[in-house]
Amino acid sequence: MSEAIYAKPDMTKKVKFDRGEMEERIVDIYVSPDTLRDHETSTKTEHTSPTNGPGDQHTEPDSKEKRPFLAVAVCLGLLCVLLLAGIIGGYVHCQLQTRYNNLTKERDQLQTRYNNLTKERDQLQMEKDDLMEKFSNPSWNKFKSCWYFVSTENKTWNESRQNCVERRADLVIINSIEEQRFLFGLNKRVWIGLTDSETEGSWKWVDGTPLKTR
Structure with missing residues (x-):
């Protein structure tokens, strides 16, 4: 059986009784070895426990769970x-x-x-x-709104037409009696734009229209 351990009594402690009387008593506090051992074990556990509180233990897992989100x-x-x-x-x-x-x-x-x-x-x-x-140039003669060039060179019909084309023109096509009289009044022998080169005896103007006779 374990021996009792006597604690030093507190001589100043006052005990109050139901009858209202105050009396100083010496109180002996008995502490068993098992109780003292349990107290030491509890003290060591408190000193070796982590400093983080209960709230801190759940902080790290919560932060890890929030990272993916x-x-x-x-x-x-x-x-x-x-x-x-x-x-x-x-x-x-x-x-x-x-x-x-x-x-x-x-x-x-x-x-x-x-x-x-x-x-x-x-x-x-x-x-x-x-x-x-x-x-x-005096070789050009005006009749109404048209101009007529009378060359002084002797050329064939084809050469004369080529010369007219080079001047951006063509051999004359007589469209009226007045125009014919104007040409006769020049008193010169000139080529006109009438030919039967395609079909002999079938006369056409250089623009392709047939000769009309009255």
Whole structure:
């Protein structure tokens, strides 16, 4: 049997009885060895236990569980940003492409108009040069709105026609009695644009129309 361990009595402790009388007593506190051993074991356990409280033990697992969800949220956010940027970029590209196509059409139309105006200008310049030459050259004779060139060189019908083509003209086609009288009034022998080279005896003008006789 374990021996009793006597603790030092507390001489100053007062005990209050039901009758209201105060009396100082010496109280002997008996502590058994088993109780003391359990107390020492409990003290060691308290000193060797981790400093983290109960709340800290659950903090680390919770943070580990939240990490995958946080990564997924970040990825979804980035995908949304990229999708929005792609939509905006596609819209801007579509608008720019439409604007570019419209400007290209306008440019082509302006280029076509410029080319036509250039041709008209060149044509007018050529007509001006022709008129200047006709007015300054006595070989040209004007009748109404037409000009007639009378060459001083002796050439065949084919040579004369080739010379007219080089001058951007052709042998004369007589369309009226007045025009015929004008040509006779030149008092020169000239070739006219009438031929039966395709079929002998079938006379045609150089523009392909047949000769009409009254």
